[in-house]
Amino acid sequence: MITVLATGVQTTVQDVRGRPGRADLGVGVSGAADRRALALANRLVGNAPDAAGLEITLGGFAATFLTSGVVALAGAPAPLTVDGRAADPYRPVVVPAGAQVRLGTPATGLRTYLAVRGGIAVTPVLGSRATDVVAGLGPAVVTEGDELPVGPAPTAPVPVVDLAPPPRSDGVLRVVPGPRHDWFADPAVLLRSAWSVTDDLNRVGFRLEGPELVRADAFAEVELPSEGVIRGSVQVPPSGRPTVFLADHPVTGGYPVIGVVVDADTDVAGQLRPGDTVRFRAVSV
């Protein structure tokens, strides 16, 4: 059991897999915004890939461990202390019983993943422990004073690792044009421009600032019937300002999607913070 002392901007319980296969109930996938980082943190403490961890936005998380445990951080490199002593991210860290774990603010990136050996053992909802903030599924957003259960230690040992590398981030997201790029007068504006991530950002997605993506004349007044969207979809409302969808996006959307970020790069997108610059590079499938 760990007792939460501080949560920073937002801390949620997440797992890598989320709730696939239930879209026809209106249930989205959800799960970690940077699945690769949570998977790495789980590996570092010897957890099963489906173990739940904490997704901590811009650091500021603190908790007391009532029993001893092993933790690891991955994702945005937040400084970690155990009872005031600095510990390395990207490697397993032993936490004595009664010790306080604190995260500072990461210098880059947005979301730090804290894995605890045994996983955060909240009750799964529809097969997952992930919090879907929009759909209201899974455990509530973590708040100060919460007591989070930790599951039994897995049989796999804590692996011997020197240092797992921090993730790449060159600000370029690979995108597959479409499905609705033909709705725009010049869809290549998406590829030619440098976009700035705005503070209109959460687990649903983030809005980009840049040139207006103008509709083609033939579609200027056309309303798109709602259609399914996936993580990584770059949706353009009538304002011409694109939004990139992340883990908790709605299952269907009513505005044209000009391009879709490839699945692997949505984890990179999940680490973008307000003010970051993004470029898109077209790839075909």
Add this chain to the structure above:
Amino acid sequence: MRTRPCGDTGLLVELDSLDEVLALHADLAADPPSGTVDLVPAARTVLVRVAAAADLAGVAADVRARAPEPVGERGAGEVVEIAVTYDGDDLDEVARHTGLTADEVVAAHTGQTWTVAFAGFTPGFGYLVGSDDRLHVPRRESSRTRVPAGAVGLAGEFSGVYPRESPGGWQLIGRTDHVLWDLERDPPAVLLPGTRVRFRVA
């Protein structure tokens, strides 16, 4: 049928009518293409989401080879009665669009049987199609950031009830206390595809 790319893990299949959508969705659900993770039926499309390692070209070929016959009759399901207080902020706008009075909008909404064509958007949200087209209206020019739980709306050929507070762009005509999503129930959603709905004045 036409397919469009949707990233490296999706395929958007476009169809000409809702009946074709429902037929293809039923066909795909009964025998999903290899690697399928999720199927998202919508008004004129079916989104096929596949696993990261799946063969998208193979999935596209599989989908295009199917030509399911639209099901003539839809909605032999249970009838759910939903009591609505018709005081929505867009009731007058809907009246203006349809050329009806506000009372006639209410009469049209309560006077037809609606059927859940598909679910989507958010857990428990059912897209309801009516038996006539008197209430077909566009979405709002700008969407609301907060639509309260229980709001009853119209958009395009559909009516729907927001199961929980969420953003939304539908024209709101009323509200209900009917709980449409409850994890204590199995299934948690009331408005399952095929379910018929009668609205009445609360």
